[in-house]
Amino acid sequence: MTKSISRRCALKLGFIGTAGAMASLVGCGGSSNDAAASGDASTTQGSYKVALVISGPKNDGGWGQGHYESLKAAVESHPNWEMLEPKENTADADAATAAQSYVDLGVNLIIAAGNEFVSAWGDVVAEAADANPNVKFLMTNTDPDTDLADYETLDNLETVQVNLAQTGALAGIAAGLMTASGHIGFIGGMRLPTTLTKYAAYLAAAQKVRRGTEGHYNFEAGFTDASFGSKLTEQWINTNDVDVMWGDASAVDNGARQALEAAGADTHFDIAQPIDIVGDDNPCVITSTVTDWMFGTAMDEVESGSFGGGKVIEANMGNGGVYLGKFSDKVPADVQAKITDCAEQIKDGSLVSDDEISAIKATL
The missing domain is CATH 3.40.50.2300 (Response regulator)
Incomplete structure (x- = not known):
């Protein structure tokens, strides 16, 4: 079964134009954030931990920032949760290590911003299901029927899809x-x-x-x-x-x-x-x-013990996952x-x- 092509795959396969001065916005390389690896958290403290892994910077004005701001808002409305600093600019070669470092910290919910890390995370997800059952994984923009067809287990994993x-x-x-x-x-x-x-x-x-x-x-x-x-x-x-x-x-x-x-x-x-x-x-x-990536819904499921099984959380207009922002005065x-x-x-x-x-x- 053919897997969906991620944005990072598009970059690797050379389907983009010449990278200009704005290339830093998508964070095509770089190492993981040291603060995240050490477990430094945001000011919000709680009994549950959540972490985000992204292929670019968290303030890129687009994809990465959308995920980061959605997660910040979810944590603000969930006082029992603590957000670790995200691992930014995570390269494919570092993706498994980034996820495993959060597993070792006992992070309750590890989020992949997009399907970029599907291949790299397979073994980490499978091993965590046996050795760290309290650790869960959430992947956005991911179709479990195609992207996760090769996974050994989806017991500790869910995905988010947007009503495009x-x-x-x-x-x-x-x-x-x-x-x-x-x-x-x-x-x-x-x-x-x-x-x-x-x-x-x-x-x-x-x-x-x-x-x-x-x-x-x-x-x-x-x-x-x-x-x-x-x-x-x-x-x-x-x-x-x-x-x-x-x-x-x-x-x-x-x-x-x-x-x-x-x-x-x-x-x-x-x-x-x-x-x-x-x-x-x-x-x-x-x-x-x-787009609100519905992280709060996933966090609620973790707390209630209902998270997992490869379920899909849809972001749509009915649940506030999709909406129009402010209007300019020009409208x-x-x-x-x-x-x-x-x-x-x-x-x-x-x-x-x-x-x-x-x-x-x-x-x-």
């Missing part, structure tokens, strides 16, 4: 209601099934709120080269009159925002993800599709109201059907 159709549709209604030209853009780091689903839902929802909306996309931008995002977006602005962008390409998205700002931040807009970054530092960002009040109304239709499944999303996906 809802995420894409939320971005789509904002784009469709804010575009003046009827041309919207999307940049993906790699042609992954998850990326295609996001774009298909994005365009389907945009066309629901603005008939005739045209989508422009690139699914092979990589995750590190901001200059590629800037050049591609500038080209789309000049040749296709694209005036709203949404992206799934980490540092490349930062480059897209630079091009939008250069074209005029009052007329060219960006929808950010997966954290809320609306503010003066990002003048073209009008809202954000935000008129009446448009904000329309977006809010449409978001409720996305939540109840009445705005865009799975068949409509699949129809667009089949053309990609």
Whole structure:
């Protein structure tokens, strides 16, 4: 059974553009955080410990930061839990050692930010199930049926998956209601099934709120080269009159925002993800599709003794795992109201059907 390709695998296989000055944002290498290895914890103290392993820095403005902030919020609402400093910039070669060091510390919940470490963690998970049954593992963006098919046991493991159709549709209604030209853009780091689903839902929802909306996309931008995002977006602005962008390409998205700002931040807009970054530092960002990785749910299950068995925790609009962040003042009040109304239709499944999303996906 073929396993899903991770962002790190995309980097290793060379599907990205030339890594520029923004390469540090994805943390393609580096050693584990010494503070985490020594067991230094955050200021929150409790009887349960939780730790996070990420392939990039915790404050990258995207993937890593989304996980880090979700975990901080979960710990703040769970007074019995203590969060260790995350192991940042963890390379594939260090992934098993990083996980084992937390096992040795008796950490109750060890989280992998994405499926990057699936292969490396197999033996650690299996051995911990026998020798350290109180240690549990959580992997985000991971499908147990494919990614974990080779695992000996899933008794001490669960995964988190995001409702990508809802995420894409939320971005789509904002784009469709804010575009003046009827041309919207999307940049993906790699042609992954998850990326295609996001774009298909994005365009389907945009066309629901603005008939005739045209989508422009690139699914092979990589995750590190901001200059590629800037050049591609500038080209789309000049040749296709694209005036709203949404992206799934980490540092490349930062480059897209630079091009939008250069074209005029009052007329060219960006929808950010997966954290809320609306503010003066990002003048073209009008809202954000935000993901809460549902770590609190996993922590509750650990406390109750119900965690494990390869269960999937879904992050969706119904449980607060997927939502739109703050609106910029550039979004008129009446448009904000329309977006809010449409978001409720996305939540109840009445705005865009799975068949409509699949129809667009089949053309990609």
